[in-house]
Amino acid sequence: MTDLASPSTSQAPQPVHVFYCGICQFPVEYCEFSNSFKRCKQWLEDEHPDVYADLYSADALKEKMGSLSLEAEQKLEQDVAKNEARAEKKALKEIEQKKSSKITIIREERTKRKVTTHIQNLDAFNVDLKPAAKLLAQKFATGSSVTKNPQGKDEIVVQGDVTDEVEDMLHARQKVLSTLPEKVKVVKEDKKKKKNTEEDQQQQE
Template sequence: MAEIEEKKVTYPLKVVYCSECTMPLEYCEYSGKKCATRSTQEVTESVDGIIITDNDVQEETKHQTRGGRGTKGKVAFEEPQTITLQRASRGKNKYTTIVKNLSTHKVDLKVAAKFFSSKFACGSSVTGPDEIVIQGDVTDELFDVIPAKWPHITDDDIEDLGDGKK
């Protein structure tokens, strides 16, 4: 029988960590391109048997940190568009009012929805990236309320589209 040589292991083990991804070097092959190139430069002579390959096609992008929201991309400056008011039917005699393009005038939609719900004693919510839905037909009142609350918005900036489908 052939004798098998075993390396003598001393405990505690000394683990070498990657400075880029903070994982042990054995896991660097699963990380991005930046980690793979960095770890090969640092420890090629000190670690035997680890092959770090580059399987990624594109550069590593910023990852979301654990537990937090991802950063939103930079938004290009948008020219203020006309605010459109539209009435949509909910049933027999019930309507909802849809307000669009309010955020292009630098108005926080969440604050505006809360203001509309308290002003008109109805429900209102932000339903899209630039859309607020108000329960009830309040299109006529919005022509007075919006310029009063936000003075930088004039009556000419508001347009009524009439009845529409939801």
């Protein structure tokens, strides 16, 4: 008789757990290829010292560098330093741009005594406009949407005159507006409805 093949005892492969960095969002083993390696290491040391020790202890670094020539090691260190300097310069530039940026709230008169409130330049502060428009719609129980202004830039348009209320929400920095700086500059403008030629003629008569 032919022996029956015994059932396989091998287990299904276990899923691999990938641990991602809270700064660059790369797997922590690849932080050195990001532009924020220095901040990545600091975050890992503060939040997960055990993982940091596995990757960056003296023994771990010695083992890692053992396969590299001195020239390659020096080049790697120079490249990392250049990338970090470039990233820090970019971050400082973004901070300065935010400091000089401002949010404009425009109250615009429409036809038949209707008024809309326009909020411009929120995206300069990394505010996601669609959730922000939804937040405003829920807050004021009115229509609120993202549209393009005549300059081709996205803005939020809210139905009704809620200029002062919107300004208060911006300074409160709640929910999706939390990316705004504490002392965000807000400028309010009032755009009157232009009278058409027929109305002007009626007034002259």
